[in-house]
Amino acid sequence: MLEVLVTETFTRLYRKLPSSIQKKADAKTNLFCQNPFHPSLCTKKLEPHHEEVWSFWTDKDYRIKFRFVGVKTVHFLFIGNRKDIYK
Secondary structure, X not given: OOEEEEOHHHHHHHHHOOHHHHHHHHHHHHHHHXXXXXXXXXXXXXXXXXXXXXXXXXXXXXXXXXXXXXXXXXXXXXXXEHHHOOO
């Protein structure tokens, strides 16, 4: 099982989300902790590849951006609309 650390930015953005999206994010985070590459998460490495930043789906419009910081640890950096993930 993965340990998830979060940035202040992630926490702030999460709190601003509608509760329905928060619930989806919580459920997907639980799945992610069990298997970060589960097919329903659509986990992918973001460009540029050398920065080692990844994302996964919370639903069709929202993503969580993260970085692996150890074998069993990830750092959630951002949560928000898929259009905002590259900013």
